[in-house]
C-alpha cells in the first residue's frame with residue numbers, strides 16, 4: 001500500500017490517506033469555481049475513515065456550501081481541502097492538487113460541464129456530463145438535490 005499525503009498552501013493543515021484515491025474527476029460547477037477561485041476543480045475520493053488529518057485539524061474551517069454538502073478549508077491560508085456530500089456519507093472528496101503526489105491521480109471525467117467557463121478548454125476527450133454522472137452514488141439521477 002502506498003502512502004498518500006497532502007495539505008494546504010501554508011503547511012498548517014496536513015492529511016494522510018490510507019487507501020488509494022478513486023473517482024478522480026473535474027467539476028465545473030459554480031460552487032467549485034468560487035470555492036477554488038479557478039475555472040474548475042479536480043477532485044478524487046477516499047472512504048471517509050481513510051482520510052486522516054495529521055496536523056492542524058483545529059485550524060480546519062467548515063461551512064455548508066450547498067443544500068447537500070459541506071466544504072472544509074485551511075483557516076490560516078484558505079486552501080480548499082475537503083468536500084462532504086450528504087448523499088455520499090461513506091466517502092469524502094478532496095482536491096487532487098492538494099496531494100503531495102497530484103501527478104499520480106489523473107481525472108477521468110468532467111461533471112457540471114453545463115456551467116464550464118467558456119474560455120476554459122481542458123483539451124482532453126474525457127466523458128463530459130452536464131450535471132452529475134448518471135451513476136452517482138446515493139443519487140437517483142443527474143440533478144443536484146434541492
Ligand SMILES: [Zn+2]
Nearest residue numbers: 008010074077
Ligand atoms: Zn494553510
Ligand SMILES: [Zn+2]
Nearest residue numbers: 027028029032
Ligand atoms: Zn463542483
